[in-house]
Amino acid sequence: xxxxxxxxxxxxxxxxTSVKIECRSLDFQATxxxxxxxxxxxxxxxxxxxxxxxxxTYEQGVEKDKFLINHASLTLSTLxxxxxxxxxxxxxxxxxxxxxxxxxxxxxxxxxxxxx
Amino acid sequence: xxxxxxxxxTLSVQEGDSAVIKCTYSDSASNYFPWYKQxxxxxxxxxxxxxxxxxxxKDQRIxxxxxxTAKHFSLHITETQPEDSxxxxxxASISGGYNKLIFGAGTRLAVHP
Numbered sequence: 001x002x003x004x005x006x007x008x009x010x011x012x013x014x015x016x017t018s019v020k021i022e023c024r025s026l027d028f029q030a031t032x033x034x035x036x037x038x039x040x041x042x043x044x045x046x047x048x049x050x051x052x053x054x055x056x057t058y059e060q061g062v063e064k065d066k067f068l069i070n071h072a073s074l075t076l077s078t079l080x081x082x083x084x085x086x087x088x089x090x091x092x093x094x095x096x097x098x099x100x101x102x103x104x105x106x107x108x109x110x111x112x113x114x115x116x
Numbered sequence: 117x118x119x120x121x122x123x124x125x126t127l128s129v130q131e132g133d134s135a136v137i138k139c140t141y142s143d144s145a146s147n148y149f150p151w152y153k154q155x156x157x158x159x160x161x162x163x164x165x166x167x168x169x170x171x172x173x174k175d176q177r178i179x180x181x182x183x184x185t186a187k188h189f190s191l192h193i194t195e196t197q198p199e200d201s202x203x204x205x206x207x208a209s210i211s212g213g214y215n216k217l218i219f220g221a222g223t224r225l226a227v228h229p
Contacts, residue, residue, distance in 0.1 A: 034216070043205060043219045044160065093159060095217075103148040103167070103215055107159040 002028050004096050006108035013084055014116055021079045021111045023094030029074035030096035034105065035067075038091040050077040084115045118143040120208050122220025130228055135193045137223045139206035142187070146208040148215070149189045151180060154203045154222075163204075164191070196227045 003026040013019050023033055031052045036044040048069050049057040056069035068080040077096075081088055091112050095105040119142040129135050141149075147168035152160035166173045166180045166189065173180050179192040193200055203224050207217040 032215075043221045046216060046218070049216060097215060103209065104150070104162065104165065105215070105217055106162075107152075109159045110157075112157075 002096070002098055002104075002106040004094065004106050004108040006094055006111050008111060009109060010112040010114075012114045012116065015085050016083055018080055018082045019084055019113060021081075021092055021094075021113075023077045023079070023096070023108050025075045025096045025106075028096075028098050030077075031074060031099050033071060033077040033094055033096045035069060035077075035079050036093045036095070038093060038110075040091075044093065047079075052077075081113065084113070086115045089113055089115045118146055118208055118210075118216075118218040120206060120218050120220040122206050122223060124223060125221065126224045126226070128226045128228065129196050131196060131198060133196055135191075135196050135200070135225055135227075137191045137204055137206070137225075138188065139190070139208075139220050140186075140188050141208040141218075143208070143210070144184075144187065145210050148209045149180070149182060150207050150209075150217070151178075151191050152205045152207065152219075154205065160205060193225075196225075198227050198229055201225055201227045 005024045007022045033050040035047045038044050047062045050069045050071040052071045058064045071077040091110050093110040094108045122139045150165035153163045154160045164180050177194045182189040203222045205222050206220040209215045209217045
């Protein structure tokens with residue numbers, strides 16, 4: 001099956017700092033990746049769709065200047081949380097689709113961000 | 117945009133019983149409906165999916181049914197086991213384009229021995 005990895009698996013940072021999270025497709029090329037945020041005991045909320053070689057598409061209510069997404073290659077998308085605050089503490093999960101296998105999304109293991 | 121509602125939010129069953137989780141969607145253009153299982157602190161794992169040209173799909177103890185007219189789809193787990201305990205999410209998307217998944221709120225299933 002398709003494998004998606006994320007790094008780091010957890011991170012603790014001080015308020016005001018920026019944090020970068022990487023999402024990699026290990027055994028396939030992903031032209032499209034997705035970033036989700038999941039608060040405790042809640043569902044996955046789509047933040048943005050990351051497209052290789054073009055600008056990300058953000059969901060309504062998600063600040064694109066705060067959550068910077070870069071999809072510079074067919075196997076890597078990054079999410080940078082800029083000037084993080086405690087309310088940004090959450091579980092961030094990426095997913096990727098295999099081109100040509102239209103619908104199925106494979107999820108990364110997630111990154112737990114704690115902002116102090 | 118698409119909205120997916122999921123019920124119940126919690127479900128407690130005895131080992132060996134069946135469990136049913138129901139979802140409704142709002143966008144009639146949606147045509148792909150996956151179900152994910154998520155254990156605490158782990159990634160969501162795809163357990164079964166169905167496309168709109170099919171009414172029912174089964175994989176061992178798990179089955180999914182779809183009623184396009186009513187915009188309902190359901191997950192059925194038979195002969196439940198303690199290891200089935202997890203949070204289950206339904207989702208809906210429209211094939212083609214970016215295939216954004218819109219998730220339901222989740223159902224916390226507890227299977228008691």
